[in-house]
Amino acid sequence: MLRVVVLVSGGGTNLQAIIDAVAAGTITNTEIVGVISNNPEVYALERAKKAGIPNLCISPKQYESRDAFNRALLNAVDGFQADLVVLAGFLVVIPEMMIERYRNRIINIHPSLIPSFCGTGFYGLKVHEAALEKGVKVVGATVHFVDEGTDTGAIILQKAVEVQQGDTPEVLQRRVMEQAEWMILPQAIDLIANGRVEVVDGKVVIN
Numbered sequence: 001m002l003r004v005v006v007l008v009s010g011g012g013t014n015l016q017a018i019i020d021a022v023a024a025g026t027i028t029n030t031e032i033v034g035v036i037s038n039n040p041e042v043y044a045l046e047r048a049k050k051a052g053i054p055n056l057c058i059s060p061k062q063y064e065s066r067d068a069f070n071r072a073l074l075n076a077v078d079g080f081q082a083d084l085v086v087l088a089g090f091l092v093v094i095p096e097m098m099i100e101r102y103r104n105r106i107i108n109i110h111p112s113l114i115p116s117f118c119g120t121g122f123y124g125l126k127v128h129e130a131a132l133e134k135g136v137k138v139v140g141a142t143v144h145f146v147d148e149g150t151d152t153g154a155i156i157l158q159k160a161v162e163v164q165q166g167d168t169p170e171v172l173q174r175r176v177m178e179q180a181e182w183m184i185l186p187q188a189i190d191l192i193a194n195g196r197v198e199v200v201d202g203k204v205v206i207n
């Protein structure tokens, strides 16, 4: 049984997709053992409570230094005895010591087809604003392993979504969530839970 801890910072729609997929059996061999937010006010924590999942807030504001926050975050993840850490809209930089300890065991959902519209400053609506500004005809989402860079880890799954005439950033974001994020994040977790994902020469092989 894969023990999964989900890190959140916002509305938690990706967390909800994972919760629903476990309940529906489309994610197998998996238990969500904890949810951690960096913000006490976010609806994602409500979603965890409603699903009866242990949850807590660990905010940088609660600590006198970033190093103290980093240690508290890592201790909390260790405390859940996580096999896999899922960043579902998590907006805080993951400490290097955590990336080291959970090498190829932290995954992130990014709302673009990496390497487009990713890296520092590309998160949330900003990703979709940049895509519309560029006039691309296809966008999408990517699930990737987390390494020391920003959105640079080995790509696990991607799914493309068409841009439609007259799209606003909000409309496009919702379509990318509905048609890509909420599908490929649960799918990636299920593949990992069933031992079908390996990293070979820095690239993901799905068996």
Ligand code: GRF
Pocket (backbone or CB within 6 Å): 008, 009, 010, 011, 012, 013, 014, 015, 044, 088, 089, 090, 109, 110, 111, 123, 124, 125, 173, 177, 181
């Ligand atoms: C969204 O912008 C999503 O594209 C990205 O994180 C943000 C919050 O998503 N992955 P969620 O509703 O909190 O899962």
